[in-house]
């Protein structure tokens with residue numbers, strides 16, 4: 309029974325336990341953090357506030373680093389199978405604590421199991437290879453030095469995912485870290501911690517050696533500095549907003565994998581298929597109520613086709629269903645009251661500065677109706693800031709160059725997209741856009757999860773995607789064999 313499967317993760321008072329060295333534990337401080345339901349704004353879950361699991365991770369990692377790759381892969385495949393079998397309660401947490409629509413919640417969990425399987429497969433191939441270098445290719449050298457280059461684990465990886473994909477963006481860190489021979493301390497987002505607890509139970513039940521995955525819960529603002537500056541951390545893999553920039557500034561001499569905010573622009577040229585572009589703008593802008601790093605957050609449309617595009621987008625937006633995540637509504641409450649207030653601030657700033665409202669602004673609690681703003685100008689905050697909500701600004705441009713210049717003036721550089729039927733123009737615009745990825749004739753998106761995924765400027769450090777994440781979870785080690793004579797095999 310799935311309910312019994314998850315029974316040991318709760319304390320007698322109903323809070324979720326934390327997980328260290330293979331045991332579900334109760335915090336000695338007895339402090340708890342409430343997880344609010346974005347729909348009701350009432351307390352839905354409680355997680356404990358604890359701070360340390362690094363010693364357990366370090367200890368467990370030593371043996372894990374000597375565990376054959378194929379055995380690591382087997383354990384990960386088991387985790388994926390357990391996660392599929394017990395997916396529904398994890399998905400139910402996502403519905404209740406981050407108001408993600410029911411179907412999307414379940415597909416996030418299944419996609420995460422798929423990601424774990426793929427990582428295990430990819431790790432077998434990419435981590436199973438090293439390099440042999442001969443010394444005589446460098447001037448003045450003979451071939452009496454052979455350099456064996458191998459990939460070794462980093463040690464203990466601190467994994468911090470954000471609220472919007474608390475399961476998928478946790479496993480996208482955990483699976484590569486573990487496959488590469490590391491241990492992990494996971495700090496889930498407060499909204500998303502209950503799903504995180506359930507997910508960690510899948511790792512435990514699959515027989516992962518104790519201490520390899522540890523989960524510390526608590527408010528990021530209170531325990532974040534302690535964790536990110538802890539001497540036991542050998543790598544920080546973080547996904548989130550501006551917090552990541554300050555973590556990067558404060559972190560010590562450890563590798564950083566940073567997936568941060570975005571202001572993904574959609575450039576629509578005068579020759580674009582406007583029906584296709586409108587569909588992409590609606591889906592890209594409003595899926596999960598705009599709370600996606602790769603959501604379309606700005607439309608830059610050529611003035612010649614702007615009226616057509618705006619009419620089509622407005623017609624599509626009018627059909628979006630607004631309501632509860634339990635009913636699979638398209639637009640559901642945003643994650644918190646403070647987030648809703650921030651979004652409202654951007655909308656009011658745009659109203660004050662003359663934006664044209666194609667839909668009336670309406671809000672009840674954390675639920676914000678989809679809001680389409682036309683005639684947005686660079687003076688408005690919404691032209692530059694990430695609303696992370698169901699609000700989409702449209703800027704009409706005279707030339708494609710004006711659109712590219714706006715895009716490149718942003719502090720973000722995550723993704724962007726361009727709609728045109730001329731492949732030469734598409735490539736030229738893609739070349740000019742200073743973003744980690746450019747999608748041609750489709751909305752920005754993360755995935756499939758094995759595609760490289762990276763942000764430029766304040767959108768990130770390093771590249772993700774399964775193969776690149778595996779590569780970021782190892783360091784290079786060289787062993788040089790010095791021979792007393794040159795080595796030339798003659799065949």
Ligand SMILES: NC(=O)c1ccc[n+]([C@@H]2O[C@H](COP(=O)([O-])OP(=O)(O)OC[C@H]3O[C@@H](n4cnc5c(N)ncnc54)[C@H](O)[C@@H]3O)[C@@H](O)[C@H]2O)c1
Nearest residue numbers: 469470471496497528529532548549551567568569570601
């Ligand atoms: N580039 C990507 O791949 C990607 C993917 C998803 C989300 N995001 C970004 O994430 C943001 C939304 O997520 P969010 O609101 O959860 O982000 P956030 O930055 O507020 O929080 C992210 C995580 O950091 C933790 N945290 C908070 N303060 C901390 C501190 N001082 N030290 C350490 N950890 C701390 C939070 O508890 C959470 O787990 C958006 O900006 C979005 O664009 C980026």
